[in-house]
Amino acid sequence: MEREEIRRDEFVSMYRLMFKIRTYEETLGQIYYEGKTPLFDISKGPIPGELHLSSGQEAAAVGVCINLRPDDAVVGTHRAHHFAIAKGVDLKKMTSEIFGKKTGLSKGKGGHMHLFDTNVNFSCSGIVGASFPQAVGVGIAAKMQGKDFVSIAVGGEGAANQGTFHESLNLAALWKLPVIFVIEDNAWAISVPKEKSTSISRNSERAKAYGIPGVYVDGNDVIGVYEVAREAVKRARAGEGPSLIEVKTYRFRGHFEGDPQLYRPKEDLEMAKQNDPILKLEEDLKGKNIITEEEISRIKEEIETEIKEVIEFARNSPYPEPQEALEDVFTGGD
Amino acid sequence: MARKLPMHKAISEAIAQEMERDPEVFIMGEDIGTYGGIFSATTGLLQQFGVERVRDTPISESAFIGGALGAASKGMRPIVELMFVDFFGVAMDQIYNHIAKAHYMSGGNLRMPVVILTAIGGGYSDAAQHSQCLYGLFAHVPGLKIVIPSNAYDAKGLMISSIRDDNPVMYFFHKGLMGIGWMPSPPEAANEVPEEPYEIPLGKANILREGQDATVVTVSRSIYEALWAAEELNQEGVSIEVIDLRTLVPLDRDTVINSVKKTGRLLIVDEDYRSYGMSGEIISTVTESGVSLKFPPQRIAYPDIPVPYSRVLESFALPDKAKIKDRIKEMMR
Numbered sequence: 011m012e013r014e015e016i017r018r019d020e021f022v023s024m025y026r027l028m029f030k031i032r033t034y035e036e037t038l039g040q041i042y043y044e045g046k047t048p049l050f051d052i053s054k055g056p057i058p059g060e061l062h063l064s065s066g067q068e069a070a071a072v073g074v075c076i077n078l079r080p081d082d083a084v085v086g087t088h089r090a091h092h093f094a095i096a097k098g099v100d101l102k103k104m105t106s107e108i109f110g111k112k113t114g115l116s117k118g119k120g121g122h123m124h125l126f127d128t129n130v131n132f133s134c135s136g137i138v139g140a141s142f143p144q145a146v147g148v149g150i151a152a153k154m155q156g157k158d159f160v161s162i163a164v165g166g167e168g169a170a171n172q173g174t175f176h177e178s179l180n181l182a183a184l185w186k187l188p189v190i191f192v193i194e195d196n197a198w199a200i201s202v203p204k205e206k207s208t209s210i211s212r213n214s215e216r217a218k219a220y221g222i223p224g225v226y227v228d229g230n231d232v233i234g235v236y237e238v239a240r241e242a243v244k245r246a247r248a249g250e251g252p253s254l255i256e257v258k259t260y261r262f263r264g265h266f267e268g269d270p271q272l273y274r275p276k277e278d279l280e281m282a283k284q285n286d287p288i289l290k291l292e293e294d295l296k297g298k299n300i301i302t303e304e305e306i307s308r309i310k311e312e313i314e315t316e317i318k319e320v321i322e323f324a325r326n327s328p329y330p331e332p333q334e335a336l337e338d339v340f341t342g343g344d
Numbered sequence: 345m346a347r348k349l350p351m352h353k354a355i356s357e358a359i360a361q362e363m364e365r366d367p368e369v370f371i372m373g374e375d376i377g378t379y380g381g382i383f384s385a386t387t388g389l390l391q392q393f394g395v396e397r398v399r400d401t402p403i404s405e406s407a408f409i410g411g412a413l414g415a416a417s418k419g420m421r422p423i424v425e426l427m428f429v430d431f432f433g434v435a436m437d438q439i440y441n442h443i444a445k446a447h448y449m450s451g452g453n454l455r456m457p458v459v460i461l462t463a464i465g466g467g468y469s470d471a472a473q474h475s476q477c478l479y480g481l482f483a484h485v486p487g488l489k490i491v492i493p494s495n496a497y498d499a500k501g502l503m504i505s506s507i508r509d510d511n512p513v514m515y516f517f518h519k520g521l522m523g524i525g526w527m528p529s530p531p532e533a534a535n536e537v538p539e540e541p542y543e544i545p546l547g548k549a550n551i552l553r554e555g556q557d558a559t560v561v562t563v564s565r566s567i568y569e570a571l572w573a574a575e576e577l578n579q580e581g582v583s584i585e586v587i588d589l590r591t592l593v594p595l596d597r598d599t600v601i602n603s604v605k606k607t608g609r610l611l612i613v614d615e616d617y618r619s620y621g622m623s624g625e626i627i628s629t630v631t632e633s634g635v636s637l638k639f640p641p642q643r644i645a646y647p648d649i650p651v652p653y654s655r656v657l658e659s660f661a662l663p664d665k666a667k668i669k670d671r672i673k674e675m676m677r
Contacts, residue, residue, distance in 0.1 A: 083414070083417070083418070085414070114451070115450070115451065115453070116449055116450050116451030116453065117451040117452075118451075119448055119449055119450075119451050120449040120450065120451065124449040124450075126446075126449065126450035126451075126453055126454050127453075128417075128450070128453045128454060131417070131418075133417070133446075133450075133454070135441070135442065137437055137441055137442070140410065140437060140438065140441070140442060142407075142410070143406055143407045143408070143409070143410020143411050143413070143414065143438060144410050144411070144413050144414040144417070144438075144442070145414055146407060146410070146411045146414060147410060147411035147412060147413055147414020147415040147416070147417070147418075147422075148414040148415070148417060148418055149414070150372075150411055150414065150415045150420070151414065151415040151417075151418035151419065151420045152418070153396075154370065154396060154397070154415075154420065155418070155419075155420075159418075161414065173406060173434075174406045174407065174410065177402070177404035177406050177407035178404075178406075178407045178410075180402060180404065180407070181401070181402060181404055181407045181408065181411070184402065185399075337452075338447060338448045338451060338452040339447070339448050339486050339487055340447065340487070340489070340511045341447055341452065341455050341510045341511055342510060342511075
C-alpha cells in the first residue's frame with residue numbers, strides 16, 4: 011500500500027509508544043510480584059488482584075490508535091493497558107489507579123480492568139464482549155450529534171464468540187455507524203486455543219455476514235495495522251459505516267500474572283518472541299534510515315525515565331480514606 | 345389544564361415533552377416506533393420526532409442497552425425500552441455490570457443519564473416468562489434508581505424526573521395499570537394529569553390514605569388492592585394507612601417509619617417474589633429503627649414460585665384485596 015505516505019514523525023511516534031507500552035507492562039510485571047513471594051498470594055503487594063498484561067500486542071493498539079483524535083472513543087477489554095497508553099490516557103493517574111491510590115483515574119475505585127479517562131474518551135471493562143455494544147452507542151451519538159468522531163470496540167478472539175459481538179456488528183452495519191471493531195487474535199482465550207473455540211479460522215470473515223469490510227492483518231507489523239485502521243477510520247468518519255479488523259498477535263505473558271501457562275507449548279512463545287513487533291519495527295526503521303541507533307537509545311532512555319516517574323508517583327501517592335468507598339454510587343448523592 | 349389520562353398516555357406525553365425540551369433525549373427499543381410500544385408507552389413519538397430520535401431496534405437487547413451506555417458517555421440522554429422485564433437476562437451484563445457501575449468505577453467521572461423503561465406484572469395468564477415484577481432484583485444492585493409508578497399523575501412526574509436525573513433509572517410500569525383497553529386496569533389508575541411538564545422527586549413516598557390502626561406499604565398495582573381493602577375495612581371500623589413507595593431506590597424510609605410509629609402495625613404487599621426482596625427490606629428498615637410494634641410485621645408477597653399459567657393457579661399466588669383484609673384482621677386481633 012502507500013507506505014511512503016507515512017511521515018517520519020508518525021513512525022517515531024509508533025516506535026515510542028510501542029516501546030513505552032512494553033516497558034510499562036514489563037515494569038508492572040515485576041512490581042506485581044513484590045510482597046507476593048515466596049508464597050503467591052493474589053491479594054498482597056502494591057498491585058493486588060488480577061493483572062492482565064499486554065506485552066507482545068503493542069502493534070495492535072498503536073497501529074489503530076495512531077489514527078485517532080482525543081474525541082474518538084476506545085472501549086477496551088480486561089487487557090487494555092496498551093490501548094490506554096496508545097489512546098493517550100494520563101499515565102500517572104492510570105498507574106495510581108492500578109496501585110489503588112487516591113490520585114488514580116477513579117480514586118482507586120476501578121482498578122486495572124476498569125480504567126476510565128473521559129478526557130480522551132477511553133474506557134474498558136472486565137467482562138468479555140462488553141465493549142462492542144458500548145462502542146455502538148458512541149457511534150449512535152456521533153450520528154445523532156452530526157459529528158465525525160469514531161469509536162473503536164476492542165475484543166479478543168474469544169470475545170468474538172459472544173452474542174454481543176454479533177448483535178453489535180449487525181446494529182452498527184444496519185445503522186451505518188462509525189464503529190471499528192478490532193479483534194485482537196492473540197491465539198488463546200485463557201487456555202483455549204482459537205481452533206478449539208471458533209468455527210472459522212478468521213473472525214474477519216464474519217464481516218461478510220453483516221455486509222461490511224473485514225480485514226485480517228499481521229499484528230507484528232505495526233505499519234500494516236496502521237494502514238488497515240487508517241482506511242477503516244477514514245470510512246467511518248466519512249459516514250460509510252463500520253469495519254471489522256482482526257489483528258493476528260500473541261500475548262507474551264500469561265492470561266494473568268501468576269498463570270502457570272501449562273496449556274501452552276513453550277516453543278510457541280519462543281517462536282512468537284522471534285517475531286517481536288517492536289524489534290521488527292526497530293529493524294525496519296533502521297534499515298530504511300528513518301531512525302538512527304542514537305535516536306533509539308535516546309527514546310529508550312526517555313521512556314525509561316518517564317516510566318520510573320509514573321511508578322514513583324503512584325507509589326508515593328496516598329491511599330483513599332476508607333470511607334470514600336461509600337461515595338460515587340450516584341452523582342449528586344442519593 | 346389537567347385532564348384524565350390513562351397511564352400509558354401520561355408516560356408518552358412525559359417522554360415527548362422532554363424530547364421537545366432537550367435534543368439529547370432519544371429513545372430506542374423493540375417496537376417502540378411504528379407500533380408505539382407493545383404497551384403503548386411510546387405511542388405517537390415516532391410521528392412527532394422521526395426515526396433518528398425514535399429508533400426501532402433489532403431484537404438485540406444487549407446491543408441497544410449497551411448502546412445507551414455508549415451514547416450517554418458522549419452526552420446523550422437515552423431512554424431504552426426493555427419490552428418485558430422478564431427479558432433482562434439477555435442484557436443484564438450491560439445493565440448491572442456497566443450502566444449501574446460506570447459512575448462508581450470511574451470515580452464519578454462518567455455520568456449515566458439512562459432510563460430503562462420496562463413492563464412488569466401478571467394477572468392475565470402470561471405465565472412464568474412474561475409476568476414477573478423483579479424490581480427487587482434490580483434494587484439489590486447498587487447504582488440503579490428504581491421507579492415504580494402506580495397512576496397516571498405519578499407516571500408523568502416520575503418519568504420527567506427520571507429523564508432529568510443524571511443517574512441510571514429503571515422505570516417499571518405495570519401492564520395492568522396502563523389503561524390500554526385490551527388489558528384490565530383499575531379505573532383509578534387513570535387520573536388527572538396536568539398538561540404542562542412537572543417533576544415528582546425520586547425518593548418521596550406518597551401516603552394515599554391516612555389511617556390509625558395499621559400501615560400498608562406497597563407499590564404498583566398492589567396499591568389498589570390495598571386501597572380497596574382499606575375502604576372495606578373502614579366500614580368495619582378499622583383505619584388503614586396506605587403508603588405508595590413510588591421508588592425503591594432511593595427509598596423513603598422516614599415516611600414508612602413515621603407511619604408505623606403512629607399505627608404500630610406493618611403489612612407489606614408486594615407482587616414481587618417474597619424472599620430477599622422489597623418486603624424483607626421494609627421490615628428490616630422498620631425493625632432496625634426500633635419502633636415498637638403491636639403485632640409482628642407481616643407481608644403478603646408473591647410466593648417463591650415461578651408464575652403459573654392457569655388462571656386459578658395465578659390468582660392463588662397474586663396478592664389481592666381479600667388476602668390483605670384477612671391479614672389485617674388477624675393483625676387487629
